[in-house]
Amino acid sequence: MPTCSKDATTTEAEVATDVVALRRSVVAGAIGVFVHWFDWAAYAYLAGTVATVFFPAEDSTTGLLAVFGVFAVSFGIRPIGAMVFGPLGDKIGRKRTLSLVIFMMSGATLTIGLLPGYASIGIAAPILLVALRLVQGFAAGGEFGSAASFLAESAPRRRRGFGVSWLEVGSLLGFLAGSFVFLLLSTGLDDGQLTSWGWRIPFLVSAPLGVIGVIIRNKIEDTPEYRALEANDAVPSSPVRELVRSHKRQLLQAAGLMTAMHVPFYMVLTYLVTYETDHLGHSADSAALLSTVISLLGLVLVPVFGHLSDRVGRKPVFVGATVALLVVSTPAFLLMRAGLAGTWAAGLLLGVILAAILGTYAVWSAETFPTRTRQSGLSIAYNLTAALFAGTVPYVMTVLISATGSTLVPGPYLMVFAVGGLVAALSLKETRGSALLRPEDVSETPPEARRATPAA
Structure with missing residues (x-):
């Protein structure tokens, strides 16, 4: 006892x-x-x-x-x-x-x-x-x-x-x-x-x-x-060179996960307000209120999905979210044509999917890189994809809707990036519960970084 x-x-x-x-x-x-x-x-x-x-x-x-x-x-x-x-x-x-x-x-x-x-x-x-x-x-x-x-x-x-x-x-x-x-x-x-x-x-x-x-x-x-x-005297002297030389695959995989986050984030939380007022005829107050409610929903659900990824794994949660985004995107924008109630239902559904992506992409990306190049890999993948695909969402949507005359364009656009995120996720291993410090971090470092015998 x-x-x-x-x-x-x-x-x-x-x-x-x-x-x-x-x-x-x-x-x-x-x-x-x-x-x-x-x-x-x-x-x-x-x-x-x-x-x-x-x-x-x-x-x-x-x-x-x-x-x-x-x-x-x-x-x-x-x-x-x-x-x-x-x-x-x-x-x-x-x-x-x-x-x-x-x-x-x-x-x-x-x-x-x-x-x-x-x-x-x-x-x-x-x-x-x-x-x-x-x-x-x-x-x-x-x-x-x-x-x-x-x-x-x-x-x-x-x-x-x-x-x-x-x-x-x-x-x-x-x-x-x-x-x-x-x-x-x-x-x-x-x-x-x-x-x-x-x-x-x-x-x-x-x-x-x-x-x-x-x-x-x-x-x-x-x-x-x-x-x-x-x-262990294993701090890298040239982490970017090491990243590009040895971890290009992980860099591309993380970029795929992050792009599948950036585009839905800016589509749902920023561009959707403009879309509702310009193309659906809703008031600015109603559009802003929906954006606020989606954000509040995310505050609750993002940690829930993060916790779920600790229980069942990063891969099931993220893959499930990108598959849902692929299936739901275009029908959601069709549903928005049904009136204010349809817009709210579609917006909240997209918000739940976005919360699942937000709850898992960062931790999975972090676990993908070794400790020696983790911050370099995360910083470069996140900000390059943000510069290319995040801030450009409103501009690209305006151009595509004007060129095609179709207000359904955001749906297929989301589907493209859902496929990219799904491909990246399926190429990654499950990392739940994995050790972040790997043997290569302290014992298989390049000669210029290993200036002393690693500690036991």
Whole structure:
């Protein structure tokens, strides 16, 4: 009996330790993603006001296009940030890059909130805005790879899927928080107040959030896997070269998973609002409400699917989601033609499928790469596919619908990327419960990286 009691006590202590470690890693990993998406939503919703403040007033359309051009430029520079921060994280550790990227993002966001407008400093205002958005985009290029690597390597092995899924919960929360702040500003302030000073509030609010993130991230330890690389003197000197030479297959597989996430994410949570108002005739309020409800549904379901992947595996959940996307996409857009009720039913169904993808793609991608090149692989795959396929969704849909005259185009478009994700998923092995630190990480490293005999 005493032995049983001791074992039970030990098990309870281990579980409690796991829970505490998981909470700490989730907060440290997800807060930067929250800040990034909060800023993204605030900038997108305040585009009209930002155009008035920073660009000449003679042509409002030109000003608005310029604002969205700045938005696109910040998106396009992310792969460059990924090429810098991904390898940097593999060379100096996850903790340091986590702190660095959130410091850069928050500093640039704060400066935008303090920036004088065109009426005060003329052409310098839009130039400075572009420069600061470039800094934000550059730093954002390092956020996902750093956070996903950190969460995967910090979460308990048996709860890794659940832990990493909170990365996307942070994204959805940031998006919703930005939308909510915009709602408060638009209802509480008149146009003059919003243009004069109200637009600055979201950018100034994100600064203390960033400071909190820096403090939290500075207090954490680096991951056990990265510390093992340091202990074995196996930190890579050229992680990108090693990635391209030895792990091109994993890079392509992760890119397939991520593309199958990016396109539905932007289709369902951003473009669908425009689609409803322009092609279905629904009100802007109704479209925005559906987007909000889908995001709230994701907050609940993404961790559920992450936990499910810990129970049954990454492959069944992700393959099931991409098959469902392949089968449902076109019928969903057909259903939207049936009226508001049909639009809501189809939107919520696509939202559930998206939640299943969001709950599994990041952890499966992280488990695909070895520790030595994990952050490089995640950063490059995520940001290259985002630059090519994510931000282009609204533009491509507008062009294709105009060229074909069919409002069903989004359905087949989603099907194409569902097939790509399915092919990538079927080519991958199941990784649930696998060890992230592999023998090759510490004992089969290239000569230039193995400068000492690995520790026992």
